[in-house]
Amino acid sequence: MAVEEFDVLIVGAGFSGLYTLHRFRQQGYSVRVLEAADGIGGTWYWNTYPGARCDAESIDYSYSFSPELEQEWTWTERYAAQPEILRYVDHVVERFDLRRDIRTGARVVTADYDENSVRWDVAIESGERFRSRYLIFATGGLSAPLEPPFPGVERFTGESYRTQMWPHEPVDLRGKRVAVVGTGSSGVQLIPVVAEQAARLTVFQRTANFSVPGRNRPLTAEEIERVKRDYPTVPAAQRNSHAGLNLHSTDLASTDMTESEQRARLEEQWALGGSFEMAVAFSDVALKMDANGLVADFIRAKIREQIGDRHRADLLTPRDHPYVGKRPCVDHGYYETFNRDNVDLVDIRSDPIAEITPTGITLTSGIEYETDVIVYANGYDAITGAINRIDIRGRGGKSLRELWSDGPRTYLGYGVAGFPNLLMVGGPGSPSIVVMAIALAEQQVEWLLNCLDHLRAAGIEEFEPTERAQDSWTELVAQLAAAIPAYANTESSYYNGANVPGKPRGYPMFMGGWVFYRQICGDVAAQGYVEFKPP
Ligand code: N01
Numbered sequence: 001m002a003v004e005e006f007d008v009l010i011v012g013a014g015f016s017g018l019y020t021l022h023r024f025r026q027q028g029y030s031v032r033v034l035e036a037a038d039g040i041g042g043t044w045y046w047n048t049y050p051g052a053r054c055d056a057e058s059i060d061y062s063y064s065f066s067p068e069l070e071q072e073w074t075w076t077e078r079y080a081a082q083p084e085i086l087r088y089v090d091h092v093v094e095r096f097d098l099r100r101d102i103r104t105g106a107r108v109v110t111a112d113y114d115e116n117s118v119r120w121d122v123a124i125e126s127g128e129r130f131r132s133r134y135l136i137f138a139t140g141g142l143s144a145p146l147e148p149p150f151p152g153v154e155r156f157t158g159e160s161y162r163t164q165m166w167p168h169e170p171v172d173l174r175g176k177r178v179a180v181v182g183t184g185s186s187g188v189q190l191i192p193v194v195a196e197q198a199a200r201l202t203v204f205q206r207t208a209n210f211s212v213p214g215r216n217r218p219l220t221a222e223e224i225e226r227v228k229r230d231y232p233t234v235p236a237a238q239r240n241s242h243a244g245l246n247l248h249s250t251d252l253a254s255t256d257m258t259e260s261e262q263r264a265r266l267e268e269q270w271a272l273g274g275s276f277e278m279a280v281a282f283s284d285v286a287l288k289m290d291a292n293g294l295v296a297d298f299i300r301a302k303i304r305e306q307i308g309d310r311h312r313a314d315l316l317t318p319r320d321h322p323y324v325g326k327r328p329c330v331d332h333g334y335y336e337t338f339n340r341d342n343v344d345l346v347d348i349r350s351d352p353i354a355e356i357t358p359t360g361i362t363l364t365s366g367i368e369y370e371t372d373v374i375v376y377a378n379g380y381d382a383i384t385g386a387i388n389r390i391d392i393r394g395r396g397g398k399s400l401r402e403l404w405s406d407g408p409r410t411y412l413g414y415g416v417a418g419f420p421n422l423l424m425v426g427g428p429g430s431p432s433i434v435v436m437a438i439a440l441a442e443q444q445v446e447w448l449l450n451c452l453d454h455l456r457a458a459g460i461e462e463f464e465p466t467e468r469a470q471d472s473w474t475e476l477v478a479q480l481a482a483a484i485p486a487y488a489n490t491e492s493s494y495y496n497g498a499n500v501p502g503k504p505r506g507y508p509m510f511m512g513g514w515v516f517y518r519q520i521c522g523d524v525a526a527q528g529y530v531e532f533k534p535p
Helices: 015-026 067-072 082-095 185-197 221-229 233-239 259-272 275-279 289-306 310-315 437-457 467-483 514-526
Strands: 004-011 031-034 108-114 119-124 129-137 159-162 177-181 200-205 211-213 329-331 343-347 353-357 360-363 368-370 373-376 391-393 422-424
Touching: 004 015, 004 119, 015 031, 015 082, 015 437, 031 129, 067 082, 177 185, 177 360, 185 200, 185 329, 211 275, 233 437, 233 514, 259 275, 259 289, 275 289, 275 329, 310 343, 437 514
Parallel strands: 004 031, 004 129, 108 391, 129 422, 159 373, 177 200, 177 373, 200 343, 211 329
Antiparallel strands: 108 119, 119 129, 353 360, 360 368
16 A cells, blocks of 8 residues: 655644644645544534534634634634534634645554654554654643443443544434433533423432533624724734633632622623633632632532522532532533422432443432433543544653553653654643633644744754653643642542543643743744754
8 A cells, every 4th residue: 555655644633733734835835634433523524413502702712813804704602602613613623725635534544753764654544544744733631432341341232422422313212211421511502402302311320520510692793893893802802711712711810809809700701691701700719628618619509599408409510529620510400400390400429320221221229210311411531532542652662651650741742752743733741622622723833833943944854842841741741730739629520531431640741831831932932943853
């Protein structure tokens, strides 16, 4: 079989991979994107479950590299639903003629570095191989779905669905008994929609999460006009923010306010809607447990107000983690759903699922729930999962998976010692997941292009970070997470790997905020990328 060769191979055709393709191609590199799915769009291709919607506002959740694109495209709602986001992806793909360089249905299984030819040799599931000088992973932080973790899943004779890979054909839940397992962002979005369709919905909850109503609504003509007129200010403000989002944040700590000012501020943010607005109610929400407690207590009280039944309200009230320690959800009618007569809530913290049977779900106590449909919304092997599922071998056949067996080690999230010309966008060690992915990709790709220009001008065609730089970056990433009380006081979350049996515990992403990250990247560039050296 002929082996196709390119300057750059990119793994993943989500928002990050698409921008990487666009810019590297513009700079004159020959590029091929290898995408596992049968379509383009990454997480937005896979997550077609009912209710799927972005939890960042659509105006922010957009590319900023093209003023023409900003003017042409018009979002219809405050939070875009999955089909609209996929239409935006399609528009971008056509607009910038990206499709011709993307190979879909091409799941990368191995990547081997050939030191003699200074090339990466990449194989996809079909056995076809590709070679390139640079290999860029744009695989996404939440793209490695976890299998439903219960014995007997395959014995169930009804219909089973997974939010992470919902069928692209319509699923009819009308008149059926439906069980949903999992109450993270996916479950919280899906549950209100399913409740309206199903005859009976039973929600299996292990951990109550914090969720804040999104207050979604159509964008008005005046808003659209204003945004389009002021567009350059939107991404500019994003770049000066912690998470790449335009939020109503404040420099005031909770301790700078009186009790009544705190209360007013919390009500104000609550009225705006969305969990990120609550996270910036005070400047110290993640940094001081007292401030965190104010926000958490406020949301707990609001949750209770939304639910009629006291026992249910109690079960749905989060108690085991600080606000933002686990990713909080943005909902659209979640708590009200539990006031419906056709909805049940089962606490699988006190009575865990023992097995899936041919007819339903059995708990450890022996209680059985018969159902026609089971929906698993059980989450992802976050940040490292997608890369670690590929067998990647660097210099001397060294395995990346083995190198990362105690947690990922990278330099700035861009590269790994011992793996020349392997690069990452939104990878471990970057502010992956905690900074809005599109904005982060735009910044990182520009940085990488400048880095390559600089190194190539110096005659360096093969490079990797030094061990020393990688060690100190890995240490900094760990120290930052440990120094932020909201994370340090959260025991179990996909952020720290606790949701995956056997995964090393630790925060694999840079938690110091985007401004700080960009400042460090800028300093490294100004100093001539000195920690990237030939092997
Ligand atoms: O996954 P999750 P998700 N027994 O890991 C439960 C993004 N996203 O797909 O909390 C019983 O958050 C688990 O329980 P627990 C967003 O960043 C964005 O919902 O581990 N239960 C939890 O309730 C989000 O944060 C959007 O105790 C088990 C659930 O399954 C991220 O993706 C929409 C279990 C998993 O929740 C992931 O969200 C959707 C077990 N053995 C997703 N194992 C938007 O943009 C797991 N669970 C809006």
